[in-house]
Amino acid sequence: MKEFETTNKKVIQQLSTIEKRSGESPNTISKGTITVEEKYGTIRFERRLKHPKEIVWKAITEQKEIFRWLPDYKGTFDGYKDGTIDLLNVVSGSHVTGNILVFDLHRVFEHEWFIAPNQMFPKGEPESIIRWELKQNGDSDTLLIVTHNHLTKSTALTFAPGWHAYLDRLEAILNNQVPPNWAHRFAEVKGLYST
Secondary structure, three states, X not given: OOOOOOOHHHHHHXXXXXXXXXXXXXXXXXXXXXXEEOOEEEEEEEEEEOOOHHHHHHHHHOHHHXXXXXXXXXXXXXXXXXXXXXXXXXXXXXXXXXXXXXXXXXXXXXXXXXXXXXXXXXXXXXXXXXXXXXEEEOOOEEEEEEEEEEEOXXXXXXXXXXXXXXXXXXXXXXXXXXXXXXXXXXXXXXHHHOX
């Protein structure tokens, strides 16, 4: 996997083609947080989306919708109670599996994100869990809280800009905009997560 280097100053200067066309600057306001306690790291994002919970829920639980903003993954994502995931990242070669743990319609969606050992993750990530919480924010807006926990510290630092880029893609698709290129977006926001 190619590594990208950037700094906070360059994040503002290196706008993607889509952002240049729209006149918007990168989404640094939606920066996630990384916390490390003992041997585990946790990534947390909060995004305010201008869509009702039902629309956001569909985008994060239905396979057809998921692969629109998570395009590097192929496989099965059964986003329903007692469902499973079995995905392959076609760029990195990472194999991800897991079970759906919580399916509280339009409120909480939680699933395992187990990564098998591979070149990028020699020990894998056998305990990782992603939790998606949706809260009504006003009449039609949704507060989306994404928490990815039980990661090693190094994986948390690697995944944070990746999730930032994927969430930017999710938001663009919900807004009927062309989503940013994931690799370019990753490069733009990586400096936000360097510590």
